[in-house]
Amino acid sequence: MATATMNLTLKIWRQAGTNAPGRLVEYKVQGISPDMSFLEMLDVVNEGIIKRGEDPIAFDSDCREGICGTCGILVNGLPHGPDRGSTVCQLHMRRFRDGDVITVEPWRARAFPVVKDLIVDRSALDRIICAGGYVSANVGAAPDGNTLPVPRDTVEQAMDNAQCIGCGACVAACKNASAALFTSAKVSHLALLPQGQTERYRRVLRMVEHMDLEGFGSCSNEGECEAVCPKEIKIAAIARMHRDYLKATLARRPESAAAGFGG
Numbered sequence: 638m639a640t641a642t643m644n645l646t647l648k649i650w651r652q653a654g655t656n657a658p659g660r661l662v663e664y665k666v667q668g669i670s671p672d673m674s675f676l677e678m679l680d681v682v683n684e685g686i687i688k689r690g691e692d693p694i695a696f697d698s699d700c701r702e703g704i705c706g707t708c709g710i711l712v713n714g715l716p717h718g719p720d721r722g723s724t725v726c727q728l729h730m731r732r733f734r735d736g737d738v739i740t741v742e743p744w745r746a747r748a749f750p751v752v753k754d755l756i757v758d759r760s761a762l763d764r765i766i767c768a769g770g771y772v773s774a775n776v777g778a779a780p781d782g783n784t785l786p787v788p789r790d791t792v793e794q795a796m797d798n799a800q801c802i803g804c805g806a807c808v809a810a811c812k813n814a815s816a817a818l819f820t821s822a823k824v825s826h827l828a829l830l831p832q833g834q835t836e837r838y839r840r841v842l843r844m845v846e847h848m849d850l851e852g853f854g855s856c857s858n859e860g861e862c863e864a865v866c867p868k869e870i871k872i873a874a875i876a877r878m879h880r881d882y883l884k885a886t887l888a889r890r891p892e893s894a895a896a897g898f899g900g
């Protein structure tokens with residue numbers, strides 16, 4: 638039996654460049670299969686636009702299976718659309734109804750300038766990683782698997798945080814455009830493991846200070862970030878980051894260092 642197709646009205650943000658004015662442009666699309674992914678639907682829209690000799694809608698994607706973090710748009714105001722724990726490339730048209738009006742916009746944050754249409758520049762997140770999200774201590778050759786015992790719960794927590802794909806949805810959902818969930822996930826996965834201890838406090842200072850430098854806002858602990866994160870990173874990571882940041886800040890005071898503070 639043939640599956641019924643859908644006719645939709647899309648309102649898509651079009652903006653020629655970073656400093657150009659932007660606006661929502663309406664597109665009527667017909668014959669959309671419920672089995673298409675949202676990005677495949679945009680591909681179909683673009684085919685029609687190209688046939689008419691117009692400029693196609695620019696949007697980011699790569700893996701289209703929820704692992705690379707490249708895609709990221711607001712669908713009806715929701716980062717990555719209505720499904721919890723998934724990216725917009727995993728969203729399917731069966732979540733919509735025939736006749737729906739769907740608004741599609743780029744992430745909105747001062748630290749994520751629009752490059753074109755639905756594409757924003759998220760390199761600020763890469764620069765936070767460059768500020769300290771790595772292990773540079775020489776730990777020698779790879780050890781045998783069981784020579785460095787780590788409690789299972791700790792490993793699970795570290796790996797949960799390592800799942801962050803750097804998509805920026807947490808920033809887009811936050812009224813302060815804070816990157817605290819992203820930064821805390823990166824801080825946490827290293828801070829929880831033995832290999833990350835040598836640089837633990839230097840790392841958190843550098844990453845948090847760089848997050849502020851890039852123009853991201855402060856965390857006001859409201860949890861929108863956790864609600865939209867496709868990898869379901871928990872805001873407990875932000876609390877861990879704040880604890881480490883406080884310890885690191887106190888430890889770099891001369892009187893604290895003299896007293897041997899810093900664990």
Ligand code: SF4
Nearest residue numbers: 801802804805807866
């Ligand atoms: S914390 Fe979640 S929402 Fe934020 S960048 Fe990482 S995966 Fe994306």
Ligand code: FES
Nearest residue numbers: 699701706708726
């Ligand atoms: S395109 Fe890779 S996560 Fe969506």
